[in-house]
Amino acid sequence: MIKLYGHEMSGNSYKVRLLLELLKIDYEWIEVxxxxxxxxxxxxxxxxxxxxxxxxxxxxxxxxxAQAILVxxxxxxxxxxxxxxxxxxxxxxxxxxxxxxxEIRQGLENARLYYLFGATNINIERAHQKAEYILTQLNQHLxxxxxxxxxxxxxxxxxxxxxxxxxxxxxxxxxxxxHVIAWSDRVQQLPGYIPMLGI
Numbered sequence: 001m002i003k004l005y006g007h008e009m010s011g012n013s014y015k016v017r018l019l020l021e022l023l024k025i026d027y028e029w030i031e032v033x034x035x036x037x038x039x040x041x042x043x044x045x046x047x048x049x050x051x052x053x054x055x056x057x058x059x060x061x062x063x064x065x066a067q068a069i070l071v072x073x074x075x076x077x078x079x080x081x082x083x084x085x086x087x088x089x090x091x092x093x094x095x096x097x098x099x100x101x102x103e104i105r106q107g108l109e110n111a112r113l114y115y116l117f118g119a120t121n122i123n124i125e126r127a128h129q130k131a132e133y134i135l136t137q138l139n140q141h142l143x144x145x146x147x148x149x150x151x152x153x154x155x156x157x158x159x160x161x162x163x164x165x166x167x168x169x170x171x172x173x174x175x176x177x178x179h180v181i182a183w184s185d186r187v188q189q190l191p192g193y194i195p196m197l198g199i
Contacts, residue, residue, distance in 0.1 A: 002027040005047070006054040007034045009116075011109065011162035012066035013054040014196045019070055019158050022192040023078050067097040070155040082155050092149045096156035099134070100163075107131035108163040111170025131172045135180060138164065142179035146186070153190060161187050165199040 004020065004027050006013025020027050032038045032053050039051045048055045048064045056063045056072065063069050074083035084090050107130030113119040114127060138160070141148070148156040165184050167174050174181055187193070 003030055003057040004028070004054060005030045005032050005044070005057070007032055008197065010034075010053050011112075011166055011196070015066055015158050015162050016054045016056065016069050016073070018161075018194060018196075019073050019078070019082075019155065021194045022158075022190055023073065023082075024192060025073070025077055067101055067159055070097070070159055074155045078155075081152065084154075089150070093154050093156045096148050097159050100159040103130055103134040103137075104160060104163050107134050108167050108170055108172060111172055112163065112166055113170075115171055116169045127170070128172065131167065131170065135164070135167070135172070135174070135177045138183075139177040139179045142183045147183070153187065157183075157187060162196065162199070166196075169198050 002020070002025065004013070004016060006016065006029070008014075008031065017029070032044065034053070038044060039048075039053060044055075045051055047057070047062060050064055052064060054064070054066055054069060056069045058072075058076070061072075063072055071083060083093055107127055110119070110122045110127040111124065111131055114122045114124045147153050148160060161184065164174075164180060165187075174184075188195075188199075
């Protein structure tokens, strides 16, 4: 059985859980207590030398990084519906994975880390500027698209969703972005959807 190591307040852990639930894949959830530093314990570092969550263990396969894990699950268990193989549609999905690791992390995720977890190494003004920028881009894109790409959800939507939906944790108001809110609501209507605290 798949094992997923993560933390309940981690948006990156949550996105992996969400995809597993949407695909109805059995897995064992293993809570890593970040407040106690369990991710830096020798036992955990033997599994993931980066000392981060999430971590997926599937038989002999060990994978860290939420975006990489989404790709693995989609290809291994979800098929073309969640991650197409043709060059152009594949690139379109991967673009959003990069956006998640770039603009969304620098903006929405960092603002949440600053306010919710007291991260002191974050420039909150810059994080809010980045958050406003990416939300404006998303709102414009979603004004003419039901999903981020194609006429169905893909791992692009699963990757982007958590930190957008958790924006208020970082004191970022979504009210000015109605298309983003409507898209977030659509994600929450998907069969198998599970909530996360704060969404």
